[in-house]
Amino acid sequence: MNIKHHLDEATLVSYAAGSMSQAMALVVACHISICPSCRERVSQSEAIGGILLDSLDEASISDDALDQVLACLDQEPEIDIEMIRTSKQHQPSSDLIPRPLQDCIGNSFEDIEWKRIVPGIYYYDLPFKTEKGGASRLMRIAPGKAMLPHSHDGNELTLILQGSFSDEMGRFTAGDIADLDSEIEHQPLVDSDEDCICLIATDAPLKFSTLLGKLVQPMTGF
Amino acid sequence: MDNNGSGEDVDNVVAMTQLNSSSDWSDLLQELSENKDKKIYIQLFSHFAPKVKAYIIRLGLVETTAEELMQETMLAVWRKAHMYNRSKAAASTWIFTLARNQSIDWMRKQKYPEYSLDEWIEEPDEHNHEGENLVTSDRMEKAISKLPENQAQVLYMSFFEGRSHSDISERLGIPLGSVKSRIRLASEKLKTMWRDDV
Numbered sequence: 001m002n003i004k005h006h007l008d009e010a011t012l013v014s015y016a017a018g019s020m021s022q023a024m025a026l027v028v029a030c031h032i033s034i035c036p037s038c039r040e041r042v043s044q045s046e047a048i049g050g051i052l053l054d055s056l057d058e059a060s061i062s063d064d065a066l067d068q069v070l071a072c073l074d075q076e077p078e079i080d081i082e083m084i085r086t087s088k089q090h091q092p093s094s095d096l097i098p099r100p101l102q103d104c105i106g107n108s109f110e111d112i113e114w115k116r117i118v119p120g121i122y123y124y125d126l127p128f129k130t131e132k133g134g135a136s137r138l139m140r141i142a143p144g145k146a147m148l149p150h151s152h153d154g155n156e157l158t159l160i161l162q163g164s165f166s167d168e169m170g171r172f173t174a175g176d177i178a179d180l181d182s183e184i185e186h187q188p189l190v191d192s193d194e195d196c197i198c199l200i201a202t203d204a205p206l207k208f209s210t211l212l213g214k215l216v217q218p219m220t221g222f
Numbered sequence: 223m224d225n226n227g228s229g230e231d232v233d234n235v236v237a238m239t240q241l242n243s244s245s246d247w248s249d250l251l252q253e254l255s256e257n258k259d260k261k262i263y264i265q266l267f268s269h270f271a272p273k274v275k276a277y278i279i280r281l282g283l284v285e286t287t288a289e290e291l292m293q294e295t296m297l298a299v300w301r302k303a304h305m306y307n308r309s310k311a312a313a314s315t316w317i318f319t320l321a322r323n324q325s326i327d328w329m330r331k332q333k334y335p336e337y338s339l340d341e342w343i344e345e346p347d348e349h350n351h352e353g354e355n356l357v358t359s360d361r362m363e364k365a366i367s368k369l370p371e372n373q374a375q376v377l378y379m380s381f382f383e384g385r386s387h388s389d390i391s392e393r394l395g396i397p398l399g400s401v402k403s404r405i406r407l408a409s410e411k412l413k414t415m416w417r418d419d420v
Contacts, residue, residue: 010402013409014387017380018322022332029335039337043311044413049322052316052381058272059279062289066267069293070260073300101336136344142233154388154398171354203388 005169005176006190007031007038010158016045022128023136023201030098030199031177094164096174101199104128105138109162109197112138120145128201136201141165146189154203156180158188163196165189178208247313251299263300266313269299271296274321280382281325285386291328326384365415373408378400 005013007028014020015028026145032039062068097107104126114122120142123206128136143163158178165172172178172188190196247269254262273294283291298320306316326334366374377395379385387405392400 007407010387010405013377013405014380017377017384018334019380019384019386019389021386022330022335026335029337033337042337043315045409046319046413047312047315048362048377048409049318049381050312051366052377053273053277053318053321054314055363055366056273056276056280059276059288061271061275061292062298063287066264066294069267069296070264072262072283072293072297073260081270098236100337126372126390156403181402188395203386 001175002173003035003175005172005178006035007041007052007177008020008179009041011179012038012042012045013048015043016049021201021203023126024101024155024157024203026104026128027137027159027177027199027201029100031159033098033100034175035177040219047222067105096197098159099163101161109138109140114140126199136199139198139200141190141196141198143190143193145207146187154181156200156202159199161197161199163190163192163194165196165198166191183184226238245312248308251303251306251313251316252308254300258300266299267296270299272319274317277318277321277382278325281384283325283329287328290303291321291324295324298324329384331345362412362415365412369408369411373404373411376404377382377408380405 011020011024011028015025015032020028023075028042031106032042094133096109097105105124112124114124116122122140124138124140126136126138138161156178158172159174160174160176160178162174164174167178167188169178169180171191172194247266250262250266253259254266272284273293274295275288278291278295279285295317299317302320306313311319323334323336366377369377375394376390379390385393387398387401391401394401
């Protein structure tokens with residue numbers, strides 16, 4: 001996979017810190033699981049967390065904490081590491097669907113109950129919602145369709161899983177991530193022969209429904 | 223495998239030598255990953271458990287919850303030790319991610335999306351920066367303390383208060399773009415130190 005568009009440094013730090021919404025974290029985890037260079041970068045950001053952890057003054061823990069934990073260890077079943085490694089290899093895998101997403105939707109885009117917005121444009125909502133309102137959804141857009149130009153109040157992450165699109169930022173193909181913030185206005189146009197399938201998350205829910213609202217409006221191309 | 227009663231283990235630890243540098247802790251955790259020995263585990267517990275609890279308290283959770291999540295995190299250290307790989311992360315980094323995931327799972331009642339470990343094994347790393355995990359925590363702490371205050375602040379708010387970019391932007395009354403550029407600058411500065419002077 002030839003990945004050209006990567007995660008923003010600030011996004012990686014937020015993921016490493018555990019400070020982004022579940023919706024955004026899902027998209028980040030998906031990209032990281034298929035992008036060796038972002039994986040390297042996120043491990044460096046996590047190392048900042050390690051250093052910060054190490055720099056903390058110790059909190060007092062309960063006197064019997066160690067005994068309690070040791071008592072639990074005694075009840076742990078012995079783990080056969082070889083067995084785990086072998087069973088992992090037999091897990092069905094998919095080239096198109098990164099593993100963190102497979103945990104939510106399974107191995108095939110075909111089994112999803114897509115909901116139609118307008119002809120050629122479908123979506124599926126993922127069960128990642130938090131009190132702060134982040135949301136994530138899969139979009140499936142037919143060749144030649146475009147979204148209306150839109151900008152964002154907050155951050156928006158789009159991971160391309162199949163097909164491709166182009167916008168003011170360039171051309172995005174499978175594996176690429178568009179990591180945008182409020183300063184960018186764009187109009188993605190699907191330019192592949194097959195449907196373009198993307199995983200999208202925002203951290204500003206209100207704007208997300210506005211975007212959806214705009215999607216329902218007449219599209220360029222029909 | 224050590225089958226001593228827990229009381230004896232605790233006594234044994236008192237006699238053990240103190241470890242100071244972060245790379246020693248990583249060596250010790252690597253040992254545990256190869257050999258699940260309670261004596262090794264107890265040393266790691268004594269060092270990391272109070273820090274893990276401090277971290278969880280900083281995230282804003284109450285004492286009793288922090289204690290519980292600390293114990294869960296330390297149990298995960300034992301359960302997942304065989305997955306630890308010293309060349310990929312320092313002990314403090316690995317334990318930080320376990321504590322982070324435990325806390326988030328609890329706070330959101332939803333699993334934090336993780337990139338899975340078997341994918342680490344599948345793809346060999348082309349550019350292996352062995353050195354970066356060996357940077358001492360002293361040195362990194364110094365580096366962090368040298369960051370301009372407004373950059374250190376956004377790092378602390380991210381790591382210790384679990385605040386999203388938009389949350390930080392609201393709190394500090396600065397645009398989202400500024401939050402992101404401060405985090406970017408801070409992170410890139412720290413990473414440069416990793417790369418350059420090991």
